[in-house]
Amino acid sequence: MPRTLTIHLPTLVAAVLGAAGASLGDLRTVGREVITLHSKSLCVQCDATRRALDQAWLRYRVMDLTEDAEAMGYVQSLGYRQAPVVVTETERHWSGYQPGKITTLR
Secondary structure, three states: OOOOOOOOHHHHHHHHHHHOOOOHHHHHHOOOOOEEEEEOOOOHHHHHHHHHHHHOOOOEEEEEOOOOHHHHHHHHHOOOOOOOEEEEOOOOEEEOOOHHHHHOOO
16 A cells, blocks of 8 residues: 655745745745824724734734734824824734735735
8 A cells, every 4th residue: 555645835945944944924025115004902803904914824913902002103194193093114004804905915
């Protein structure tokens, strides 16, 4: 009876990247612009935006508007009054959960 070999692809990729001194996180973000997600805790649209960014494998950082007065001032200077606010390196920005705009960043 022939033997079969089962390979778990994520484990294989992680092993290859680890041998090269990299991580899966490095692979996810190669060649992508950095995105800033201005967010608040207990914000449904903020959580949905974070999940959409994760699913699109986009690199982003989170600024908590409830704890960072400077970030809050910046968001207000852009004219926004509700979270989340997404800002890209190329100064594109929008407010609210907008998955269609997130897919254009890939």
